[in-house]
Amino acid sequence: MKLKLNAISKSFGPVKANSNINLTVDNGEILGLLGENGAGKTTLMNILTGLYKPDSGTILIDNQLKEFQNPREANKSGVGMVHQHFMLVPVFSVTENIILGTEPTTRFNKIDLKTATDKVVKISSEYKLDVDPNALIEKLPVGIQQRVEIIKILLRNAEILIFDEPTAVLTPQEVTEFFEIIKSLKKTGKAIIFITHKLHEVLEICDRINVLRRGKIVGEAFPTKTNNKKLAELMVGRTVKLRTSRRKMEKGKELLKVNNLSILSDKKEPILTNIDLVLHQNEILGIAGVQGNGQTEFIEALTGLRKASTGKIVYFGKECINITPRKIHALGIRHIPEDRQKQGLIGDFSLIENIILNTYYEKDFSNNLKLNWLNAKKEARRIINQYDVRTNSEDISANKLSGGNQQKLLIGREMSRSINLLIASQPTRGVDVGSIEYIHSQIIKARNKGIGVILNSTELEEIIALSDRIIVFYEGKIIAEFPSNSDPKIIGLAMAGVK
Amino acid sequence: MSHYFSNRETFKEIILIPVIATFLAISLGLLLLIFSGSSSEIALKALIALFLGSFGSLSAISETFTAATPLILAALGIAIGFRAGLFNIGAEGQIILGGMAAVIIGFSFHLPFVFHIIFVLLAGALFGAFYAFISGWLKAVTGAHEVITTIMLNLIAYRLLDFFLRISWIQKEGRNDPISKSILETAELPRIFYVLDPNLRVHTGFLIAIIAVLVVYWLIFHTTIGYEFRAVGKNLEASRYGGINPALTIIIAMSSAGLLAGLAGASQIAGILGRATPGFSAGIGFDAIAVALLGRAHPIGVLFAGILFGALIAGGREMQVSADVSLDLITVIQALIIIFIAAPILIQKLFPWIFK
Numbered sequence: 001m002k003l004k005l006n007a008i009s010k011s012f013g014p015v016k017a018n019s020n021i022n023l024t025v026d027n028g029e030i031l032g033l034l035g036e037n038g039a040g041k042t043t044l045m046n047i048l049t050g051l052y053k054p055d056s057g058t059i060l061i062d063n064q065l066k067e068f069q070n071p072r073e074a075n076k077s078g079v080g081m082v083h084q085h086f087m088l089v090p091v092f093s094v095t096e097n098i099i100l101g102t103e104p105t106t107r108f109n110k111i112d113l114k115t116a117t118d119k120v121v122k123i124s125s126e127y128k129l130d131v132d133p134n135a136l137i138e139k140l141p142v143g144i145q146q147r148v149e150i151i152k153i154l155l156r157n158a159e160i161l162i163f164d165e166p167t168a169v170l171t172p173q174e175v176t177e178f179f180e181i182i183k184s185l186k187k188t189g190k191a192i193i194f195i196t197h198k199l200h201e202v203l204e205i206c207d208r209i210n211v212l213r214r215g216k217i218v219g220e221a222f223p224t225k226t227n228n229k230k231l232a233e234l235m236v237g238r239t240v241k242l243r244t245s246r247r248k249m250e251k252g253k254e255l256l257k258v259n260n261l262s263i264l265s266d267k268k269e270p271i272l273t274n275i276d277l278v279l280h281q282n283e284i285l286g287i288a289g290v291q292g293n294g295q296t297e298f299i300e301a302l303t304g305l306r307k308a309s310t311g312k313i314v315y316f317g318k319e320c321i322n323i324t325p326r327k328i329h330a331l332g333i334r335h336i337p338e339d340r341q342k343q344g345l346i347g348d349f350s351l352i353e354n355i356i357l358n359t360y361y362e363k364d365f366s367n368n369l370k371l372n373w374l375n376a377k378k379e380a381r382r383i384i385n386q387y388d389v390r391t392n393s394e395d396i397s398a399n400k401l402s403g404g405n406q407q408k409l410l411i412g413r414e415m416s417r418s419i420n421l422l423i424a425s426q427p428t429r430g431v432d433v434g435s436i437e438y439i440h441s442q443i444i445k446a447r448n449k450g451i452g453v454i455l456n457s458t459e460l461e462e463i464i465a466l467s468d469r470i471i472v473f474y475e476g477k478i479i480a481e482f483p484s485n486s487d488p489k490i491i492g493l494a495m496a497g498v499k
Numbered sequence: 500m501s502h503y504f505s506n507r508e509t510f511k512e513i514i515l516i517p518v519i520a521t522f523l524a525i526s527l528g529l530l531l532l533i534f535s536g537s538s539s540e541i542a543l544k545a546l547i548a549l550f551l552g553s554f555g556s557l558s559a560i561s562e563t564f565t566a567a568t569p570l571i572l573a574a575l576g577i578a579i580g581f582r583a584g585l586f587n588i589g590a591e592g593q594i595i596l597g598g599m600a601a602v603i604i605g606f607s608f609h610l611p612f613v614f615h616i617i618f619v620l621l622a623g624a625l626f627g628a629f630y631a632f633i634s635g636w637l638k639a640v641t642g643a644h645e646v647i648t649t650i651m652l653n654l655i656a657y658r659l660l661d662f663f664l665r666i667s668w669i670q671k672e673g674r675n676d677p678i679s680k681s682i683l684e685t686a687e688l689p690r691i692f693y694v695l696d697p698n699l700r701v702h703t704g705f706l707i708a709i710i711a712v713l714v715v716y717w718l719i720f721h722t723t724i725g726y727e728f729r730a731v732g733k734n735l736e737a738s739r740y741g742g743i744n745p746a747l748t749i750i751i752a753m754s755s756a757g758l759l760a761g762l763a764g765a766s767q768i769a770g771i772l773g774r775a776t777p778g779f780s781a782g783i784g785f786d787a788i789a790v791a792l793l794g795r796a797h798p799i800g801v802l803f804a805g806i807l808f809g810a811l812i813a814g815g816r817e818m819q820v821s822a823d824v825s826l827d828l829i830t831v832i833q834a835l836i837i838i839f840i841a842a843p844i845l846i847q848k849l850f851p852w853i854f855k
């Protein structure tokens with residue numbers, strides 16, 4: 001099917017999220033959509049899938065005018081979207097999730113799982129998705145869960161497929177596999193819209209690229225005739241340093257020492273075994289590894305969010321194992337959590353309320369009991385300005401910000417207070433290139449001032465660009481350590497468990 | 500000041516939806532009356548009585564406020580629970596405990612006037628808080644769901660009251676039926692308009708309720724404790740990340756809720772009843788859930804919702820007397836209000852032009 005968007009505009013109060021957008025996608029074409037955080041990409045897709053109604057403009061599918069009242073109607077017209085946050089029921093099987101809402105039934109109104117499973121198997125093999133229809137969702141890695149979402153929309157006969165930052169949560173291996181999948185979808189004539197902040201990805205996979213800035217389409221590009229640098233400039237409107245420069249530094253005093261740290265799961269299975277490491281001042285320690293190898297739990301243990309079973313954590317020479325997050329915070333240890341919506345922010349709270357989430361009890365923002373909203377507001381304004389959070393007001397709730405702007409707010413909050421040690425997980429997930437440049441430069445500036453940094457990221461490029469030393473987690477153990485500027489290929493092998 | 504926090508409840512949500520819901524519910528209630536065979540004259544008479552009985556005269560207003568007082572107090576507690584993500588069904592039991600404590604203190608101590616009242620109210624509040632604390636503690640420590648535990652505690656409170664009213668030093672002298680001694684005059688909450696007309700029943704408990712509205716508003720939106728309540732209620736994981744202790748927060752929220760319900764019980768004893776009888780709580784704890792919902796867990800909303808429910812009770816009595824319409828109609832109207840509130844989308848669909 002052919003899609004054509006005509007002069008679409010959409011405002012939220014004073015914010016023009018989309019203004020007069022024209023866009024087309026043909027069948028068998030992959031269109032890349034690039035744009036800064038808050039440029040209006042997700043909003044445009046939400047209009048296309050019937051979640052929002054445009055203020056003006058029209059949607060044409062195969063030259064037919066469409067007006068969607070809700071996602072179901074968009075679905076019926078062949079539009080399907082894979083959201084960045086999956087909408088799956090963890091305790092259901094793959095098939096059960098896929099048929100949810102359109103359950104096929106037998107004569108006596110019993111759910112016909114057999115037919116459903118067959119359908120899932122058929123689609124799965126047709127597009128080489130390789131998904132076990134009977135597996136439980138909660139047992140599956142993120143990459144496979146994403147494929148379940150893809151099967152879900154394919155089963156509803158989607159011909160126009162939308163992917164909103166699908167690669168943000170995938171490992172490099174999973175990204176490669178994902179690209180194979182969308183290539184095979186393209187071959188069968190689907191029209192595909194692909195949103196990402198990673199420029200090399202659009203260059204690799206797309207046929208055509210549209211760039212949005214502040215709600216408007218500002219340019220079109222073709223992968224064969226452009227490059228990273230040009231795209232970044234088109235997006236941000238200025239030159240962007242895509243590689244962060246970092247001078248070598250002597251490491252300083254010891255800040256953190258982890259000794260023999262082990263964590264058991266609730267079922268007494270080992271999650272982490274015998275972790276040993278040391279972090280110094282003026283040092284950035286990168287943690288590389290495929291997600292799910294214990295990095296998350298390690299960081300939760302460091303930040304007081306998870307109980308360690310045995311071992312020692314020593315901050316600044318003081319034993320600090322299993323103390324509360326508040327006490328750890330009081331030591332000047334700041335934590336950027338990997339999941340901003342689950343841990344780092346409260347979606348229904350205003351930006352001001354979010355700015356004081358882990359400092360509301362400190363004397364800047366309260367005196368024992370009474371909160372000082374005036375100070376909180378000032379601080380929120382300061383961070384919004386400094387970290388270029390795109391919003392017209394600090395009073396809106398955090399879930400109204402675009403994904404990348406939520407991340408910038410969170411990073412601004414954590415990096416703005418007095419800080420001795422920074423523990424950052426996926427700090428630039430969903431953030432545009434211009435802001436990545438700024439966040440990276442802030443992290444390096446902090447390190448130059450004498451702060452120690454633990455950087456956990458699935459972006460190997462990010463790890464290599466920033467780290468003074470790199471360790472690799474595999475199955476709950478540290479299996480390798482590398483100096484900075486090591487060969488990504490060798491690190492990649494270690495991540496796969498090859499020593 | 501409201502712009503500092505994301506209590507996103509706009510004017511539309513706290514005022515407009517409840518007002519429309521009430522309007523719809525009363526209209527439907529009257530239609531029901533006509534369908535069940537009453538003439539439209541009677542329906543009209545009922546409507547007029549409903550209004551006159553609640554706001555038509557000073558004594559009507561006094562009755563409205565009298566009925567609203569315990570509802571507002573208990574609903575404030577339930578609203579605090581909602582904010583912290585707790586569904587506290589236990590206000591009824593907490594009112595009973597608070598009332599029992601108030602009775603004991605009220606008849607067994609000889610104290611000067613103001614002190615005695617304060618003592619009575621404090622005892623009621625503390626007992627209510629203690630009773631709710633049990634549920635909070637069970638939830639924090641064992642994960643037991645507060646809906647289950649508060650319902651069980653309600654049932655226990657009813658039996659406790661039966662037992663309590665037959666203890667010899669509590670039961671009224673020379674009576675065989677379960678009824679407590681009466682509280683002393685020094686323990687009574689004075690009537691507000693005593694000088695004007697001693698028959699106007701609205702008492703200082705109503706002023707306490709209004710002060711409580713302001714205090715709870717301040718607590719929820721301007722203190723660290725309120726911030727903790729709301730953070731835990733909105734996102735438990737993020738609140739842990741933020742250095743909040745959710746278990747402790749849940750216990751404090753639940754106890755504060757019980758404190759207010761206990762105060763409602765004490766105010767009812769010291770302001771109106773003067774003694775305890777079986778069923779003296781009269782389902783106030785359950786109506787208060789409706790009031791908290793209607794008020795959208797916002798203290799100001801609770802104040803208006805409480806007055807509205809008080810008006811329905813006072814007006815309903817008048818309706819029964821002068822239009823000879825059963826008091827059950829009021830229950831139906833209350834239930835309809837709740838249905839419309841629980842389905843705000845329905846109201847927005849019915850009146851799209853208002854919510855443009």
Ligand SMILES: Nc1ncnc2c1ncn2[C@@H]1O[C@H](COP(=O)(O)OP(=O)(O)OP(=O)(O)O)[C@@H](O)[C@H]1O
Pocket residue numbers: 012015016017035036037038039040041042043044390391400401402403404405430
């Ligand atoms: N429901 C909403 N209410 C108010 N404002 C909104 C709402 N949804 C989006 N916005 C605003 O519209 C603008 C565009 O947001 P959108 O989510 O489309 O950005 P985006 O291009 O997807 O950004 P990102 O790359 O960070 O995901 C932002 O300024 C955002 O704050």
Ligand SMILES: [Mg+2]
Pocket residue numbers: 041042043402403404
């Ligand atoms: Mg987006």
